[in-house]
Amino acid sequence: EKVLELKHVAKTYDNGVKALKDASFSLYEGELISIIGPSGSGKSTLLRCINRMIDTTQGEIQFMGMDVTKADKKEIKEIRKNIGMIFQHYNLVYRLNVLENVLHGKLASYSTWKSALGMYKEEDVEKAVQLLDMLGLSDRLYTRCSDLSGGQKQRVGIARALLQDPKVLLCDEPIASLDPQSSKIIMEHLHMIAKKMKIPCIVNLHQVDVALRYSDRIIGMHQGEIVFEGTPAELNDAV
Numbered sequence: 221e222k223v224l225e226l227k228h229v230a231k232t233y234d235n236g237v238k239a240l241k242d243a244s245f246s247l248y249e250g251e252l253i254s255i256i257g258p259s260g261s262g263k264s265t266l267l268r269c270i271n272r273m274i275d276t277t278q279g280e281i282q283f284m285g286m287d288v289t290k291a292d293k294k295e296i297k298e299i300r301k302n303i304g305m306i307f308q309h310y311n312l313v314y315r316l317n318v319l320e321n322v323l324h325g326k327l328a329s330y331s332t333w334k335s336a337l338g339m340y341k342e343e344d345v346e347k348a349v350q351l352l353d354m355l356g357l358s359d360r361l362y363t364r365c366s367d368l369s370g371g372q373k374q375r376v377g378i379a380r381a382l383l384q385d386p387k388v389l390l391c392d393e394p395i396a397s398l399d400p401q402s403s404k405i406i407m408e409h410l411h412m413i414a415k416k417m418k419i420p421c422i423v424n425l426h427q428v429d430v431a432l433r434y435s436d437r438i439i440g441m442h443q444g445e446i447v448f449e450g451t452p453a454e455l456n457d458a459v
């Protein structure tokens with residue numbers, strides 16, 4: 221089943237930089253796609269178009285029966301609720317503990333008074349605890365995020381994204397700040413999330429070896445263009 225489809229997507233920034241030129245591809249259920257390419261090749265821009273952090277210049281992005289590029293305010297809210305984002309620098313609230321960070325994103329969807337009092341729903345707390353257990357953080361629930369290692373911080377980021385029940389995960393350089401061992405753990409979790417939880421992932425990477433090892437498909441970008449699309453085996457044959 222097709223979860224997401226990009227058709228001829230282009231983005232030119234206000235300063236004239238053509239960050240994305242005619243990008244087309246589809247993402248299917250259960251898939252982990254890696255996007256590889258040097259810095260500045262348009263990987264982040266591509267993800268930002270998909271969750272409408274930025275407007276596209278041309279093309280179409282089909283998601284949940286909508287064209288993301290033409291979505292109105294209400295639809296954009298709905299789209300973002302269904303897209304989990306993972307960032308290179310985790311974007312956690314460091315003075316809060318692990319559990320609070322995972323629950324934090326949910327506050328916005330609560331009634332105003334619950335949100336104002338910072339009161340979490342019991343079902344959300346239970347689910348957050350389960351997710352953190354799955355990600356190997358059950359002994360860190362009450363640790364301040366500032367006291368975690370990079371790999372642990374990223375796992376908190378993943379738990380926070382999963383708590384929203386996203387239909388897709390977009391990961392922008394999730395392992396770029398991590399050592400090889402932590403990177404391996406994160407990639408294994410993302411792979412499990414795609415395969416077992418059936419939440420497909422798009423992962424921006426600059427390490428080709430990691431992409432070869434964990435992806436179903438690899439998209440290679442260069443100067444805003446998709447210059448390769450295929451399986452790891454096909455990429456091995458191409459180089």
Ligand code: ADP
Nearest residue numbers: 233235237239258259260261262263264265266
């Ligand atoms: P990558 O994620 O592969 O490093 P980006 O998508 O961040 O690539 O950047 C693609 C190109 O677009 C680069 O030339 C970058 O400088 C430019 N760019 C990125 N964001 C902006 C922006 N907000 N305004 C103008 N140019 C930008």
Ligand code: ADP
Nearest residue numbers: 233235237259260263264265268308309392393
């Ligand atoms: P990253 O390494 O995470 O891609 P960058 O340093 O490329 O981050 O970009 C940081 C911020 O600056 C982003 O919000 C991006 O949109 C913006 N940006 C990047 N390149 C440009 C540019 N050439 N002109 C204006 N803004 C840019």
